[in-house]
Amino acid sequence: MKALKTGSLTVALTVAALAAASRALAGLGGDISSIDADRISLKGALTAFSTVKGYAVHEITTDAGVHVSEYLTSDGKVFAVSWHGPFIPDLQQMLGAYYSRYARAASAQHAGGHRHLRIEQPELVVESNGRMRAFSGRAWDPALLPPNFTAADIR
Amino acid sequence: MHRHLAFTLSALLTLASCGSSGLSGYGTGGGGGGGGGGGIAGPGPNVATLTVKIGPAGSTFVNIPFVTITVCAPGTSNCQTIDNIEVDTGSTGVRIMASVLNASLLSALPQQFVGATATPVVECAQFADGYSWGPVVSADVSISSEKASGIPIQVMGDSAFNQIPPDCSSPVPNEEDTVGTFGANGIIGVGVFAQDCGSACATSIVAGTYYGCPTNGAACAGILEPTNLQVSHPVAAFASDNNGVIVELPGVSAGGAATATGALVFGIETESNNTFGNATVLQTDPLSGTITVTFQGVPYPLSAIDSGSNAFYFTDSALGVCAQNTAGAGFFCTSTNLSATITTLANTQLAANFTIGNATTMIVSNPLAAAYPQLAGPIGATDAQTFDFGLPYFYGRNIFTAIEGHNAGPSTGPFVAY
Numbered sequence: 321m322k323a324l325k326t327g328s329l330t331v332a333l334t335v336a337a338l339a340a341a342s343r344a345l346a347g348l349g350g351d352i353s354s355i356d357a358d359r360i361s362l363k364g365a366l367t368a369f370s371t372v373k374g375y376a377v378h379e380i381t382t383d384a385g386v387h388v389s390e391y392l393t394s395d396g397k398v399f400a401v402s403w404h405g406p407f408i409p410d411l412q413q414m415l416g417a418y419y420s421r422y423a424r425a426a427s428a429q430h431a432g433g434h435r436h437l438r439i440e441q442p443e444l445v446v447e448s449n450g451r452m453r454a455f456s457g458r459a460w461d462p463a464l465l466p467p468n469f470t471a472a473d474i475r
Numbered sequence: 476m477h478r479h480l481a482f483t484l485s486a487l488l489t490l491a492s493c494g495s496s497g498l499s500g501y502g503t504g505g506g507g508g509g510g511g512g513g514g515i516a517g518p519g520p521n522v523a524t525l526t527v528k529i530g531p532a533g534s535t536f537v538n539i540p541f542v543t544i545t546v547c548a549p550g551t552s553n554c555q556t557i558d559n560i561e562v563d564t565g566s567t568g569v570r571i572m573a574s575v576l577n578a579s580l581l582s583a584l585p586q587q588f589v590g591a592t593a594t595p596v597v598e599c600a601q602f603a604d605g606y607s608w609g610p611v612v613s614a615d616v617s618i619s620s621e622k623a624s625g626i627p628i629q630v631m632g633d634s635a636f637n638q639i640p641p642d643c644s645s646p647v648p649n650e651e652d653t654v655g656t657f658g659a660n661g662i663i664g665v666g667v668f669a670q671d672c673g674s675a676c677a678t679s680i681v682a683g684t685y686y687g688c689p690t691n692g693a694a695c696a697g698i699l700e701p702t703n704l705q706v707s708h709p710v711a712a713f714a715s716d717n718n719g720v721i722v723e724l725p726g727v728s729a730g731g732a733a734t735a736t737g738a739l740v741f742g743i744e745t746e747s748n749n750t751f752g753n754a755t756v757l758q759t760d761p762l763s764g765t766i767t768v769t770f771q772g773v774p775y776p777l778s779a780i781d782s783g784s785n786a787f788y789f790t791d792s793a794l795g796v797c798a799q800n801t802a803g804a805g806f807f808c809t810s811t812n813l814s815a816t817i818t819t820l821a822n823t824q825l826a827a828n829f830t831i832g833n834a835t836t837m838i839v840s841n842p843l844a845a846a847y848p849q850l851a852g853p854i855g856a857t858d859a860q861t862f863d864f865g866l867p868y869f870y871g872r873n874i875f876t877a878i879e880g881h882n883a884g885p886s887t888g889p890f891v892a893y
Contacts, residue, residue: 384681404777404860406675406763407683408601408646423648430604431805431852433536433658433785435565435863437604437647438805438855447855448603448647449788449863451565452664452671454763454777455603456860475859 347416348459352396354416355380361413362388372473375466382409386455390414391474393466400460400474406453411446415459418444422459445471509740511752511873511892515723516738520620521716521746527724527735527846527866531559533655537845538785538866540722542739544663546571547615548583549625554615555580559660562739563783564722564876564891565764566664567671568706569616569628570600570607574653575660576630584612587627589698594687597636597695598629598706600671601683605649607631607657608639611685616709618663621741623712627704631657640695642682662783663709665720665739667764667889669879670705677702711878716742718881719888721749722782726871729830731837731844735870743875743892744884751884754875754892757819761879764889768827768862770815775862778817780874780891784865787831787851789815794831796853802842803834806852810836815862819890829868846870 347358359366359380367387368379376392386405390398401414412419425439425446432438437448448457458474465471508514509522516522523542530539540562546569547554555577573581587596587610600607609631616623632652644650651657664671676684677699685700711717724737742749757780759766768778770789786806794811797803810832817825832849841847848870854861868874877888886892 383679384675402859407681408603410642410645410682411647412641412645419645426605426647426649429535431536432604432788433539433783433865434563434602434604434651435781435784435865436788436852436854437649438853449854449861450603450777451764451779451781451783452567452601452666453668453673454765454779454861455601456777457603458855 347390347414348398348401348418348461349464350398350416352392354398355390358388358390358413362386362409364388373469375469388414389475393464397464399464399466400458402458402474404456406455408448408455408457411459418459418461422446509723509738509748509873510721510750511754511875512750513752513873515725516740516748519746519748521741522748523619523739525562525722525724525737525739528733529845530658531654531660533653534658535655536658536785537847538850539658539845540724540782540866541659542618542663544569544661545617546576546580546628547617548580549585549613549615551583553580553583557660561659561662561783562722563662563664564666564720564874565779565781565783566662567666567668567708568664569614569626569661569709570631570664570706571628571661572652572654572657573609573630573633581630581633584614584630587611587613587704589687592689594689595636596698596700596704597686597688599640599643599683599686600629600631600706601646602651603647605647605651605656606643606683607651608636608643609633609652610636611704611706618709619741621710621713621716623709626709626712627706629706631661636688638688638695640686642697643686646683665708665710665876667759667876667879667891668708669711670702670707672700672705673702676700676705708878710741711881713741716745716749718745718883719743719875719877721873721875722869723873724869724871727846727848729832729849731841731847733844733846735846743877751875751892754873755823755825756886756890756892757817757823757825758821759889759891760820761889766891767818768815768864769818770862774818775860777860778862778864780864780868780893782866782869784863785850786865787829787867788854788861788863788865789851790854794853797833797835801835802838803836806834806850807831808833808835810849827864827868829864
C-alpha cells in the first residue's frame with residue numbers, strides 16, 4: 321500500500337487499483353474518493369477545504385496554477401466542479417461519466433465566438449469562459465444540486 | 476450567432492422584397508486622426524485596414540474584425556497574401572489555417588524541431604470553445620508596411636499531424652481546424668502577452684500546450700517550450716512601432732451595419748497617428764492579462780476588453796434572455812443602458828457605460844449585418860469571474876493594447892487604454 325497524504329486527507333490506495341479506477345470514479349457524480357483521483361490526474365495538491373451553505377468544497381491547485389473546486393453533497397457525492405486559471409483543466413477527468421455528453425454538445429455549432437461556450441442539458445450544465453492565460457468555468461448536474469443550493473453558489 | 480439563422484432570415488427578407496440593406500451609415504471618423512485623439516487613422520505605413528464583416532464561407536460569428544496579412548517563407552519571395560484574418564486582442568500569435576495556404580508555401584515554412592532526434596513541435600492552442608492543433612513553423616509575417624521576420628507561428632489543421640493528443644482535446648472537445656469551425660482563415664493575436672503561453676510552458680510541461688510529435692508515428696508527448704520558440708506576438712518583432720496596437724472602429728448605428736471599417740494601428744506613442752491623446756491607461760494583471768470590472772457591486776477579477784469576444788458577456792439576472800429557437804437565442808433580449816467600473820492593479824478607476832439591445836429584434840430587423848454594437852449575452856447563469864467587454868465596446872472607440880515589458884510613452888505594458 322502506498323499512502324498519499326493530501327492535506328487533511330490521507331487516502332491509502334494501491335497504485336494499480338488507482339490506475340484502474342481513476343476515470344470511473346472521477347469528478348462530477350463521483351464519490352469523495354474521486355477527488356483524490358482528480359488531484360492525482362491533474363498533478364495537483366489539495367490546497368483548501370471550505371464549506372458553502374454547509375456543503376464541503378475541496379480545492380485542488382494544479383502544477384500549472386489552475387484552481388479546481390469540487391462541491392460535495394452531504395453524503396459525499398460531487399455535484400459541481402469549477403475552475404479558474406491560466407489553462408483549462410482536463411475535463412474528461414473532472415466530468416467523469418458526464419464527459420461523453422459534454423463532448424457531443426461541445427462540438428455542436430455555437431454562438432459565442434472563441435471566448436464562451438455554454439452547454440445546458442437537463443442533467444448537465446457546462447460553462448467555459450475566458451482567453452489564453454485567464455480561463456474560468458463551471459459544470460454541474462442540476463439534478464444533484466442540494467436543497468437551497470443554486471448555480472450562483474458555485475464559484 | 477449562427478449564420479444559418481441569418482440565411483433563413485435573409486431569405487425571408489428577400490421574399491418580402493425588403494432588400495438587403497438596413498446597413499445604416501456609421502460614423503466616418505476624424506479623417507487622418509487616430510490614436511487617443513479619436514477618429515480613424517488615415518493610410519500610413521503603420522496602419523492596416525480593419526473590417527468587421529461577414530467572415531469567409533462557413534464561418535458563423537458576427538462582430539469579428541478582420542485584416543489581410545502576407546505570410547512568406549523566411550527570407551524568400553515565396554509569399555501568400557491572406558485575407559479574413561481575425562484580429563484578437565485576447566490572444567497572442569499568428570495562426571493560419573493549413574487549408575488556405577498554397578502547397579508551395581506550406582511546404583516551405585520551416586518546421587520547428589525539438590531534441591536530438593529532430594522531433595517536430597506541434598501546438599495545441601486552447602480557446603474557451605475549442606482548440607486548434609498544428610505544427611509550429613517559422614515565417615515572415617507582413618501587414619501594412621510592417622514586417623515580423625522569422626517568427627514562430629502555428630499552422631492549424633495540417634494533415635501531416637493528425638494524431639491529436641487526448642489531453643489537447645479533453646478540456647474542450649471541439650476541434651477548430653477548418654475555416655468554417657474557426658470562423659476565419661487565421662488569427663493575429665495582438666494581446667498584452669509577448670508569447671501565447673509564456674514562462675509556464677518553458678519551466679514545466681503543461682498539458683494541452685506544446686508537444687513533440689515523432690515522425691515515426693509514435694504518440695506526441697508534451698515538451699518544454701522555451702519562450703523564444705513559442706508562438707509569439709508579431710508586433711513585438713517589428714523593427715519599429717513594436718510596443719502594441721490600437722484597434723480603431725467607427726461608431727455603428729444601434730440596429731447594426733453590414734460592415735464597419737476602421738484601422739489596426741501599430742505602435743503606441745511612436746508616430747503622430749498613435750498618441751494617447753486623452754486615453755486612460757488601465758494596467759492589466761501581469762499574469763492573467765485581466766482587469767477587474769465591478770458591475771452591480773460585484774467584482775469580476777478575470778475581465779477583459781477583448782476584440783476576440785463577439786459581444787458583451789456578463790451576468791445580470793434581471794435581463795431577459797432570448798428564447799430558444801429565436802434569432803437571438805443565447806443572447807439578451809432586453810434593451811437597456813448599463814454602467815460598470817473598471818479597476819486596475821494601480822487602482823485606476825474608469826466608468827464604462829454601454830447600451831445593450833434586444834438581440835432577436837436586431838437580427839430580425841437587420842439579418843445581413845455583421846456589426847451589432849449592442850449585442851450582449853449572459854456569460855453563464857452566474858459566472859463568478861468574468862465580465863467581458865467584447866467587440867461591441869470597440870465601436871466608436873480607439874482602444875490601445877500594449878505588450879508586456881514594452882514602454883509606451885510614460886507607461887509600460889501590459890495595459891489597455893482608451
